[in-house]
Amino acid sequence: MNVDPLVSRLIELALEEDLSLGDVTTDATIDASFMGHGRIAAKQTLVLAGIDVANRVFDAVDPEITLRWECEDGDNADAGQLLAEVHGNVRSLLKAERTVLNFLQRLAGVATMTRAYVDAVAGTNAQIVDTRKTTPGWRTLEKAAVRAGGGANHRMSLGSGILIKDNHIDAGGGIAGAVTGARGFAPHGLAVEVEVRNLDELNQAIEAGADIALLDNMNLETLKLAAARAREAGLLSEASGGVTLATVRAIAECGVDLISVGALTHSSPSVDIHMKVRRA
Structure with a gap:
């Protein structure tokens, strides 16, 4: 999935919606020095889509975040299956979390429905x-x-x-x-x-x-x-x-x-x- 200028603008808008006033909860409860890791997983059977845009969101929040994807766009995933592991500053991970998931959940939903029609x-x-x-x-x-x-x-x-x-x-x-x-x-x-x-x-x-x-x-x-x-x-x-x-x-x-x-x-x-x- 290639990220074009229109998508870059969409990412900027999505992050502005969520972070224009900062993340007061995370900043109040998580020390700025804490490092951590996250596991992105499917909670239902699905077809994955949106990897590139998810990568771009993490990078926009913090270029030091690293990801390792266990699946590719178009892969089937079962409930409970690990999709990706992400490592970086905990504050950054939490600030990116919802925007990343919004993109992944929506786009994987489109891919999943499409696969159902294709199979039919x-x-x-x-x-x-x-x-x-x-x-x-x-x-x-x-x-x-x-x-x-x-x-x-x-x-x-x-x-x-x-x-x-x-x-x-x-x-x-x-x-x-x-x-x-x-x-x-x-x-x-x-x-x-x-x-x-x-x-x-x-x-x-x-x-x-x-x-x-x-x-x-x-x-x-x-x-x-x-x-x-x-x-x-x-x-x-x-x-x-x-x-x-x-x-x-x-x-x-x-x-x-x-x-x-x-x-x-x-x-x-x-x-x-x-x-x-x-x-x-």
């Missing part, structure tokens, strides 16, 4: 992808966590791909005009994806020269027909809308290439990870 479609040709329904400021991290869980990333931003959705079509005058406009505007090689709500709109997208068909909220019977039609025409197909763990397998078996799941980033629960600190 195992043996099919469908790939699980994320959406832009991310926590503001967290997109780079949450999308990296999706990758750690075995999923793939859809657009990182509005500028990283053309996705002509219903509002573009309805407000812009139809599928054909929208695709033509996109072709004229888009940099060479940028795929054009069109959201379609029925087979008629799919045929319009095919005739207009779209590269990918986003099959939105179709029932399974229609979805199967649409996926076959898209494949016949040389388009990739992506299923979207209301996908759950209970339905994703049946959707994958309709023959789509991609299944986008907003829940990976907007509904994944944080997992339980703790850190126990002891004086050396």
